[in-house]
Amino acid sequence: MQRIVIDVLGDLGGAVIDGLGRLGRAALFFGRVLGVSHRVLRRFGQVTREMRASGVRSVLIIVVSGLFVGMVLAVQGHDVLQRFGASDSLGVLVALSLVRELGPVVTALLFAGRAGSAIAAEIGLMRATDQLSAMEMMAVDPVARIVGPRFYGAVFSMPLLAAMFSVLGVFGAWLIGVRLIGIDAGSFWSQMQATVDFRHDVLNGLLKSVVFGVAVGLIAVFEGFHAAPTAGGVSSATTRTVVISSLAVLFLDFVMTTWMFRG
Amino acid sequence: MSIDPDTLIDLDGVAFGHGRTLLFDGVDLRIKRGQVVAVIGSSGVGKTTLLRLIGGQITAKAGSVRVAGVSVGRLDRKGLYALRRRMGMLFQQGALFTDLSVFDNVAFPYRENTDLPESMIRTLVLLKLETVGLRGAASVMPSQLSGGMARRVALARAIALDPMLMMYDEPFTGLDPISLGMVGRLIRRINDAFGMTSIIVTHDLNESLLIADRVILLADRRVYADMTPAELRTATDPFVRQFVDGAFEGPVPFHQPAPPLAEDLFDRAAHRH
Amino acid sequence: MDVQGLTVQRSKIDVLVGLFVAAGLLAAVFLALKVGNLAGFDTEGGxxxxxxxxxxxxxxxxxxxxxxxxxxxxxxxxxxxxxxxxxxxxxxxxxxxxxxxxxxxxxxxxxxxxxxxxxxxxxxxxxxxxxxxxxxxxxxxxxxxxxxxxxxxxxxxxxxxxxxx
Structure with a gap:
């Protein structure tokens, strides 16, 4: 019995120490990535390539998801609002939900699954097949050449994708609310415009998605870069990327929401 | 500190290891310019580690590693990269960039390390590909190449900047006899044509005997033997003989050192209840 | 031929990413003007x-x-x-x-x-x-x-x- 307790405590302590060590290494790695920013951004063609790989190829899933989330919000929101005779506020409800929360968060979660995992797998595989070592031996820093462009590709893509998600969501809500249910188009838009504030809601939402872009991008390149050079190592790097970035996005969202929308 | 200008590589009392176990302990090795040196030894003896020490990817725990008179372990990042521009390394599986074509793979070192115009890069790349006989495959993606061809493309990429030192990590592994002979001949020819120095880490004793000037046998955490191919063929040392003859029985044990089997089994069983 | 092939491929990427960025920015402008009504609430002035x-x-x-x-x-x-x-x-x-x-x-x-x-x-x-x-x-x-x-x-x-x- 005593032994079991010691075992459990030992496992717990080991996990915590392991986790803290990882966090520290991730922070150092973040510093390294930021340190080569000027070199990465000067050769923007590299970043453009990665934006196509992660951003452009995520457009379809973002657009479709945004549309459906918006339509579902409209159906559910209308169901609740009409009990209070407030169907006209549907636009407000949908727009605020999307712009403040669902746009940035769902986009980040989808992006982690669609692009983050791919980035981690790609870099992990390059590690496993010595491509990163080969690059180092050619006097080329893989952090500047491989990691940096992918990181910035994610950072730049995320807010653009989140904006698309929100717009398609509003469009979906308009389709259901105005075209199907028959809410007055005028009050749908005017109430939305009267309530949604550019700086407080729209800009804060975009700021959130930039932070999520940094988080997901960093986790993906970190996990890929430090993957064990085996098939198992690459697969666990991919899984970890999706799991850790999803948790990080939700946690950061909570922190930022309490900070931004407390009032 | 390097006295002899002919010496390109100078390892002096090098120790290296992970944690408490030492992989190397007192490795001394001098390699003259222009030579092709084969490094052989059992798996896991640290042949690749030797290359990584010379390339500065890892640092020795004790002793010094000097390349062209420069102590590799003391260099900062900038100095190390400057030195690496004069080194080439061929990795075990070639390590070609899978998302770039053969042409772009060979062009990579030029585009990253020089300011040459694209037209000149094109000429240089085609020349290097011609050297390894693969100019016709310039537009192919690496995934479409056979193992031997990928190895040759990687070779063209490694010699792109005309390095003074080429390091080969198991260049013969997984090649059919024809490709193997071709790569071997190529290594020797490139070494002599461009006035390089080459280190080949390999299991393939036969091929290294054909192309190397010297053969170095790593064992017991140090350089166990350092001789010419002719000396190696007639060596009498039982350990060296086992290597040359590929015998099962000999000083190199089949078993890793371990406690007696029965004790181990019983002990494990006792732990797990 | 390879060099040219590369430039063609590169410019295609540029166009795609350009489209992507334009669509994203358009979406942001839409959020600002149509959803957030930025023009109506200029909080700076006044x-x-x-x-x-x-x-x-x-x-x-x-x-x-x-x-x-x-x-x-x-x-x-x-x-x-x-x-x-x-x-x-x-x-x-x-x-x-x-x-x-x-x-x-x-x-x-x-x-x-x-x-x-x-x-x-x-x-x-x-x-x-x-x-x-x-x-x-x-x-x-x-x-x-x-x-x-x-x-x-x-x-x-x-x-x-x-x-x-």
Whole structure:
């Protein structure tokens, strides 16, 4: 019995120490990535390539998801609002939900699954097949050449994708609310415009998605870069990327929401 | 500190290891310019580690590693990269960039390390590909190449900047006899044509005997033997003989050192209840 | 041929990414103008008025300021005066609107359950409020509990209140 307790405590302590060590290494790695920013951004063609790989190829899933989330919000929101005779506020409800929360968060979660995992797998595989070592031996820093462009590709893509998600969501809500249910188009838009504030809601939402872009991008390149050079190592790097970035996005969202929308 | 200008590589009392176990302990090795040196030894003896020490990817725990008179372990990042521009390394599986074509793979070192115009890069790349006989495959993606061809493309990429030192990590592994002979001949020819120095880490004793000037046998955490191919063929040392003859029985044990089997089994069983 | 092949491929990537960025920016502009109505609420411009209320009810910062139902500004900040225990409400008014000195500020609710806003009723004074001025006449928010309390109290004080049941 005593032994079991010691075992459990030992496992717990080991996990915590392991986790803290990882966090520290991730922070150092973040510093390294930021340190080569000027070199990465000067050769923007590299970043453009990665934006196509992660951003452009995520457009379809973002657009479709945004549309459906918006339509579902409209159906559910209308169901609740009409009990209070407030169907006209549907636009407000949908727009605020999307712009403040669902746009940035769902986009980040989808992006982690669609692009983050791919980035981690790609870099992990390059590690496993010595491509990163080969690059180092050619006097080329893989952090500047491989990691940096992918990181910035994610950072730049995320807010653009989140904006698309929100717009398609509003469009979906308009389709259901105005075209199907028959809410007055005028009050749908005017109430939305009267309530949604550019700086407080729209800009804060975009700021959130930039932070999520940094988080997901960093986790993906970190996990890929430090993957064990085996098939198992690459697969666990991919899984970890999706799991850790999803948790990080939700946690950061909570922190930022309490900070931004407390009032 | 390097006295002899002919010496390109100078390892002096090098120790290296992970944690408490030492992989190397007192490795001394001098390699003259222009030579092709084969490094052989059992798996896991640290042949690749030797290359990584010379390339500065890892640092020795004790002793010094000097390349062209420069102590590799003391260099900062900038100095190390400057030195690496004069080194080439061929990795075990070639390590070609899978998302770039053969042409772009060979062009990579030029585009990253020089300011040459694209037209000149094109000429240089085609020349290097011609050297390894693969100019016709310039537009192919690496995934479409056979193992031997990928190895040759990687070779063209490694010699792109005309390095003074080429390091080969198991260049013969997984090649059919024809490709193997071709790569071997190529290594020797490139070494002599461009006035390089080459280190080949390999299991393939036969091929290294054909192309190397010297053969170095790593064992017991140090350089166990350092001789010419002719000396190696007639060596009498039982350990060296086992290597040359590929015998099962000999000083190199089949078993890793371990406690007696029965004790181990019983002990494990006792732990797990 | 390879070099050319590369440039063709590169420019195709550029076009795709360009389209992607354009679509993303367009979406952001749409959010700003159509959803957020950036043009209507330029919080940078305008001038500031102060109003004091005994009770602001559920009024929040960024609530609209309306005159005759038209949005003319926003509530900038709300604070409690430490000496008078009144609520100090700062209003950001769009520059194109001017209000007379005897304007009355009151806190109203849009609809039964809607959000609360500040209503400005212009008076007849020919002098106008300038930036930093204080609105003298204010009317606090109606608090439902107080209203009900008052109603019951006045009912109870009526002479024949108890007899009907």
């Amino acid at each position: 001038y500031r008025l102060e109003a004091r209320f005994d009770n602001i009810g559920g009024l929040k910062a960024r609530a609209p300021v309306k005159s005759a139902g038209v949005v003319v500004g926003r509530v900038e900040s709300i604070a409690l005066d430490r000496e008078t225990y009144e609520a100090r409400v700062l209003l950001q008014i769009f520059p194109e609107h001017r209000f007379s000195k005897d304007t009355i500020a009151s806190i109203l609710t849009s609809g039964l359950l809607g959000e609360q806003y500040v209503s400005l009723e212009a008076g007849g004074d020919s002098a106008y409020l300038a930036s930093g001025d204080r609105i003298a006449k204010t009317q606090s928010a109606m608090i439902l509990e107080k209203l009900i309390g008052q109603f019951l109290f006045s009912k109870a004080s009526e002479p024949n209140a108890g007899g009907s049941k």
